[in-house]
Amino acid sequence: FYLNLAMDSIEYWTSCWRMVINCNKNKTEIICFNCYDHAGVPTSFNLGGKTIQLTDQTRVLGVILDSKLTFKQHSKYVYNNLVYRWVCMSRYANRNWGMNQAVLVRVAKTILFSTLFYGSIIWMKNSNMTDINKLWYRVSKA
Secondary structure, three states: OOOHHHHHHHHHHHHHHHOOOOOOOOOOOOEEEOOOOHOOOOOOEEOOEEEEEEEEEEOOOOEEEEEEOOOOOHHHHHHHHHHHHHHHHHOOEEEEEEEOOOHHHHHHHHHHHHHHHHOOOHOHHHOHHHHHHHHHHHHHHH
16 A cells, blocks of 8 residues: 555656656666565556566666675676686786786786775675685786
8 A cells, every 4th residue: 555655656746847767677676675575565566657676686886786685696796797807907918928017916906906896885795705805816826
């Protein structure tokens, strides 16, 4: 009852201000954080004749939020992004040719740290950092 009332008031407010809500997937989603009783939450909502789906994870400003706020999917995303960036960087350096060590360390810190520390205050915990720590050890030894 209250959810329908809230949706009706949002619909009324958007129509008064002539706003259009983009109800496409990944634009408008509903996520229930730490919800233990999923039976009480409907899987879809109607807003102005358009359907908004309930999701288990969504991406907000580049950080993947899941319904239990564990950030496991985001740490996998960061790990894969770091591996890709490291592979791209390692094409330009070798022991016998390419950038010298000081330049390579500076470039690695700039490229990898910017990816690693974006939003890290939210998602970086010991449980999410095991694979990333192993990758950083490999990078520092190379």
